[in-house]
Amino acid sequence: MKTIGHAVVTRSYGAADVQTYEPIELGKPGPGEVLLRQTAIGVNFLDIYHRRGEAKPASGLPFINGFEGVGVIEAVGEGIDDAKLRVGARMGYTLAIGGYATHRLVPVSRLIPLPDGLSDVQAAAVLLKGTTAEYLVRRVYPVQKGDIVLVHAAAGGVGLLVTQWAKHLGAVVIGTVSSEAKAKLAREIGKCDEVFLTSDQTVSWDKQVRDRFGETPVAVVYDGVAGSTLKKSLALLRIRGMAVVLGSAGGPAEPIDVHALKARSLIVTSPSLPHFTADQTSLHDSTSALFDVILSGAVNIPEVCTFSLAHAAEAHTEIEARRTTGSVVLTA
Known part of the structure; x- marks a missing residue:
């Protein structure tokens, strides 16, 4: 046949x-x-x-x-x-x-x-996107009620699922996006509590996070952008916070000093769905x-x-x- x-x-x-x-x-x-x-x-x-x-x-x-x-x-x-x-x-x-x-x-x-x-x-x-969201919020970092969760590319296919699922688990969810249209999606569909524009030329997204939530408030960041974003995200993590790198839409992540992570016992991981x-x-x-x-x-x-x-x-x-x-x- x-x-x-x-x-x-x-x-x-x-x-x-x-x-x-x-x-x-x-x-x-x-x-x-x-x-x-x-x-x-x-x-x-x-x-x-x-x-x-x-x-x-x-x-x-x-x-x-x-x-x-x-x-x-x-x-x-x-x-x-x-x-x-x-x-x-x-x-x-x-x-x-x-x-x-x-x-x-x-x-x-x-x-x-x-x-x-x-x-x-x-x-x-x-x-594929949904099983990715599942292992991110339930197994890589099990999101807990009250956690502050930061999701980059929050209006993307994975981002909109991660934000909703994290919200369902009781988290306070912050999203970053590149346009006002995507910000609307992140709020209305993704259920984000706060959304900040990476394209804002007046106030950077990381400063807006600090102004709203404090100096190092984030329990976990889910980063599908990488590039220069990862270093800024690490600076926002609380003690024993985790950065989960799941993509590099913004280019390869800038190198980080792993020894500097010790100051707040930070964790950086780049998991893979097949595993x-x-x-x-x-x-x-x-x-x-x-x-x-x-x-x-x-x-x-x-x-x-x-x-x-x-x-x-x-x-x-x-x-x-x-x-x-x-x-x-x-x-x-």
Whole structure:
């Protein structure tokens, strides 16, 4: 059995236009795999790092980008006897490269049964970002009631989930954003108590935090920007505070003096989602917690920006230009 579909293929590292939409041919699923006909594929900054060559797939070039998606099982490989994994079942997955395609093979270990309350586009928008938010606020630094939490890029796909979840856990949430439009999102959707503009030329965001909350008030900072932001964030942390570096949208973090951290016993960590969802049990524990807060209304999925799969390059361009808010999804 062969399946004919289309995929966005990256044949060289570089700008968004190195990605081309091409026909592909797939064989039948092997043992421990299913063939998924995809309906929605999540786009993440992780994809951009891989397209640029800043992170490289183990298979090398060429490759099909994308690490999460949603679809319907069309065929099941040998040795799979789980009744949930039947032809026609709706499934999501995360951290399985090869997502930018109409059809793909997915290891059973990465599959996630989806609740009826989530549409395909919503699920594709939230699986990777939502499990990221889960491990950040529940396991990397378990947010406690009354903690002051600082979230950079608070109007981004991960940021809007982290801020809502931290608020649900009882934290006082501070967000930073780059524009007034994003500030509105961070307040209204992200439920931030305070939002400060990184683009403010009159008063810096870190001074505004001090003026409002004191000299070193922050329990944890979730920093997806890095660049010059990390040093300013460290200066705001309380004794035994933690800086969690989860991305570098603003460029590589400026070097820090690790010995200076001792003055307040600060912790700096840069965790990775695969280490927190490495097996099916930990993955399903994470998605179960995620679905609980979404279906209860504690965390709302922000409005999703969609592009057709054939226009993946345009989606990357918009994300890199920081013209998107919330999540971006490709529809197949």
